[in-house]
Structures are given as C-alpha cells and as structure tokens.
Amino acid sequence: MAANGLLDRRLFLKRGLAFATAAPLVAAADEPWLTTPGAPFTNYGQPSPHEKGVVRWISANAAVPGNGISWTPLHELEGTITPTGLHFERHHNGVPQIDPARHALLVHGEVERALEFSMPALLRYPRESTIFALECGGNSNAGWQDKPIQAAAGYFHGLVSCSEWTGVPLRLVLAEAGVTSGAAWIVAEGADAFGMTVSLPLEKALDDCLLALYQNGERLRPEQGYPLRLVVPGWEGVLNVKWLRNLKVAREPVMARNETSKYTELMPDGRARQFTFVMDVKSLLTSPSHGMHLDAHGLYELSGLAWSGRGRITKVEVSADGGQTWADAELGHPVLPRAFARFRAPFDWQGQRAVLQSRATDETGAVQPARAALVAARGTQGYFHYHAIVSWALAADGTVTHTYVDALPAPAAQGQGFDAPWE
Ligand SMILES: Nc1nc2c(c(=O)[nH]1)N[C@H]1C(S)=C(S)[C@@H](COP(=O)(O)O)O[C@H]1N2
Ligand SMILES: [Mo]
Numbered sequence: 001m002a003a004n005g006l007l008d009r010r011l012f013l014k015r016g017l018a019f020a021t022a023a024p025l026v027a028a029a030d031e032p033w034l035t036t037p038g039a040p041f042t043n044y045g046q047p048s049p050h051e052k053g054v055v056r057w058i059s060a061n062a063a064v065p066g067n068g069i070s071w072t073p074l075h076e077l078e079g080t081i082t083p084t085g086l087h088f089e090r091h092h093n094g095v096p097q098i099d100p101a102r103h104a105l106l107v108h109g110e111v112e113r114a115l116e117f118s119m120p121a122l123l124r125y126p127r128e129s130t131i132f133a134l135e136c137g138g139n140s141n142a143g144w145q146d147k148p149i150q151a152a153a154g155y156f157h158g159l160v161s162c163s164e165w166t167g168v169p170l171r172l173v174l175a176e177a178g179v180t181s182g183a184a185w186i187v188a189e190g191a192d193a194f195g196m197t198v199s200l201p202l203e204k205a206l207d208d209c210l211l212a213l214y215q216n217g218e219r220l221r222p223e224q225g226y227p228l229r230l231v232v233p234g235w236e237g238v239l240n241v242k243w244l245r246n247l248k249v250a251r252e253p254v255m256a257r258n259e260t261s262k263y264t265e266l267m268p269d270g271r272a273r274q275f276t277f278v279m280d281v282k283s284l285l286t287s288p289s290h291g292m293h294l295d296a297h298g299l300y301e302l303s304g305l306a307w308s309g310r311g312r313i314t315k316v317e318v319s320a321d322g323g324q325t326w327a328d329a330e331l332g333h334p335v336l337p338r339a340f341a342r343f344r345a346p347f348d349w350q351g352q353r354a355v356l357q358s359r360a361t362d363e364t365g366a367v368q369p370a371r372a373a374l375v376a377a378r379g380t381q382g383y384f385h386y387h388a389i390v391s392w393a394l395a396a397d398g399t400v401t402h403t404y405v406d407a408l409p410a411p412a413a414q415g416q417g418f419d420a421p422w423e
Contacts, residue, residue: 153285187248280308297350332344
C-alpha cells in the first residue's frame with residue numbers, strides 16, 4: 001500500500017463522493033438559453049467562448065517569428081486525443097501556404113524508376129490509419145537545467161500531441177518505384193523555406209511509415225504539413241517531415257544539420273549519441289500539476305498521460321511521497337501502442353505535503369527513470385530525449401509547483417521552500 005494519501009485505484013467505483021449540492025446553485029428558469037432559441041448552424045464548429053483561454057502557448061524567435069514552437073496545453077486537456085487546433089507546432093521557417101495543385105512528391109535515388117505523385121494520384125492509393133503520440137525530440141528539455149523550471153505542465157512537456165493520422169503506406173510507393181539492393185536509407189525533404197531534410201532507415205520506412213494526408217479525420221492542417229506529411233510512428237518528431245516533396249532512396253544517411261550539429265549528443269564518457277530515433281517511455285501527471293491549486297481537503301482524482309515510442313504502456317505507478325512508495329494507477333482503455341494512455345488514481349488530501357509522481361513501464365519492459373538516474377547516464381550536456389519522472393510538490397496550502405526531489409541528496413537542500421513529508 002502506497003503512503004501519504006494514495007488510495008486503492010478502484011476506490012471511486014466503491015464509494016460515492018458527495019461533491020454535488022442538494023440545494024440548487026443557480027436560480028433555474030431565468031437563464032436565456034432555457035427560454036429563447038439557440039444560435040443557428042455553423043459550417044465549422046469552434047470551442048465555447050468560455051473556453052477561449054485553452055490555447056497553444058507560443059514561444060518563437062522575435063526576429064524570425066516563423067521559427068519556434070507552440071505548446072499543447074496538456075494540463076488543460078482530458079482523454080487521449082489532442083484537438084487538432086491544439087496540436088503542438090515546431091516550424092523552422094514558418095508555415096508555407098501550399099496550393100495542392102502545385103505540389104507533388106518525387107521518389108528517386110536508388111530505385112528502378114523515379115516517380116512523381118500528384119496529390120490526386122496519391123489519393124487513389126489504399127490508406128491506413130495509426131493513432132500515436134508525435135513528440136519533438138527536444139520536448140521537456142528544461143528538465144536538463146539545474147533548477148526545476150516553474151512552468152505549467154503543457155509549457156514544459158507539451159511538445160507532444162496524440163492524433164489519428166491517415167495516409168498511404170510508404171512501403172506501397174517504395175515498392176512501385178522498386179528499391180534497388182544496397183539501399184538502406186531514405187532522405188526526406190520538406191517544401192518549406194527551411195527545406196527540412198532528414199535521413200530515415202529504410203527498414204522503418206518499409207515497416208509502418210505513412211504518407212499522411214489526413215489528421216483526425218480531416219485533411220492535414222497547414223501547420224501540420226498540408227497537403228502531405230511523412231509520419232514515422234514512435235520516432236522523433238523531426239523525422240515527421242511536413243510539406244513533404246522529396247524522398248530520395250540512398251545507401252547512406254545524408255548527414256544533414258538535424259542529424260549532426262543537432263540531435264548528436266555528447267555523453268559523460270566522451271562518446272556521442274547519434275540517430276537516437278525512438279522516443280522513450282514517459283509519463284506525467286497533468287492534474288494536479290504545476291500552477292494548480294487544491295482548494296479543499298478531501299478526495300481527488302490524480303490523472304495524467306503516459307506513452308512510449310516502443311509500444312504499449314503496460315503499467316503506470318503513482319507516488320505521493322517522492323517515490324518512496326508506489327501504487328498502480330488505473331489505465332484508461334483501449335491502450336494503443338505508441339499512443340497516449342490516460343491513467344488515474346484516487347488521492348486523499350488532508351493538507352499533508354506531498355511530492356506527486358508517476359512512473360510508466362512499456363511492453364518492452366522499459367521503465368521511466370528517476371531524474372538522478374537519467375542525468376547520471378546522460379550527463380548535463382543533453383538537449384534531447386529528456387524523459388525522467390516528473391515531480392510536483394504539493395504544499396500544505398494546496399499550491400502545486402515543479403520540484404526535482406529525486407535529484408537531491410537531501411530534500412531540505414532543494415531551496416524551494418518545500419519540506420518533504422518524510423523528513
Ligand atoms: N518541413 C518541415 N518538417 C518538419 C519541421 C519543419 O520545420 N519543417 N519540424 C520538425 C520538428 S523538429 C517536429 S518536432 C515536428 C513537429 O510537427 P508539428 O508541427 O506538426 O507538431 O515536425 C518536424 N517536421
Ligand atoms: Mo522537433
């Protein structure tokens with residue numbers, strides 16, 4: 001049994017919570033929507049004006065506004081599918097406004113026949129769909145900093161979003177072009193004014209990559225690569241080339257900027273990691289999370305997201321005492337490989353200080369590491385692939401802040417004005 005307020009995950013099934021009030025809160029019958037006809041139909045729906053604060057948070061280069069990121073507000077969302085308009089963005093040189101009639105995909109290089117596909121031609125091919133969490137390799141990289149960043153969960157970990165992507169399996173197009181023996185890589189290039197170029201092992205290209213035309217049922221949004229995007233399930237976001245125009249089959253990787261000067265990382269032993277494609281097992285509590293406030297004592301449902309580029313999440317554990325004791329969280333179903341899994345656990349808060357954490361395990365047996373273990377293995381020169389356990393400090397007054405509890409020799413040394421409950 002886990003300590004410090006964590007309860008059995010089936011608790012909510014067994015007992016009512018009695019948060020509703022017996023007396024009416026609002027005077028019924030005089031609200032206008034009860035008596036006058038509602039608004040007419042709209043061609044494309046929008047969220048309620050009361051939800052207009054739920055937006056992507058933009059962090060872009062002031063001199064080059066098209067270079068930067070916008071974050072998915074993970075802390076304000078529920079379930080496992082990210083609304084398309086809130087999918088995170090990473091653009092290196094803005095969002096090109098492409099006329100699909102003037103766009104084509106060229107497949108060439110180590111092939112028997114070079115081919116060009118117009119968008120209408122590609123739309124004739126059979127399609128497949130896959131739901132997965134697309135994550136930037138640089139997501140959560142504030143975690144490498146010495147001090148815990150004080151930012152909402154989505155503005156720290158929100159360079160990940162989960163969508164259904166539909167398109168033509170890349171293997172069909174490669175089979176038609178006829179890949180020649182000796183080919184081992186694909187070099188993909190986008191039609192933006194950055195000319196994003198990446199190398200992808202041919203084996204992955206033939207396995208489960210898609211030439212995506214649709215996202216969450218509709219044609220891609222311009223921000224997500226309209227009219228055509230390469231989709232590489234479970235691998236670094238950078239490989240998912242947007243506005244895809246060129247696929248060159250090759251014997252060697254092209255050694256472009258984003259696989260040499262970026263995405264190649266020095267480790268403490270002096271060696272460097274390169275082509276670290278797969279996104280690691282990861283999780284975080286989204287509710288409560290940094291910046292939230294527990295207003296009253298009593299029962300709360302802890303909730304969060306877990307995912308792994310390697311496959312299905314098999315287990316998420318939660319802790320309320322900074323990782324000293326753990327309890328299994330309930331996983332929402334279905335749990336799809338490489339997609340967001342929603343986990344939940346009941347928590348009884350009676351004003352005790354707590355450090356709330358989650359720890360995910362995937363079907364390959366990979367377990368999300370503690371921050372100290374990740375930093376020990378990878379050093380402090382890292383920029384990409386930060387996936388350590390996330391710790392939220394819950395203070396006696398109900399405020400929730402980000403902390404590095406597991407990285408510290410003694411909780412008292414952290415200088416956050418936070419006294420750990422086990423001291
Ligand atoms: N053509 C092109 N493709 C691109 C990029 C880009 O700037 N240009 N950014 C890459 C990076 S680093 C990431 S993390 C993902 C982001 O995809 P999104 O903007 O749909 O979230 O797209 C990748 N594909
Ligand atoms: Mo990225």
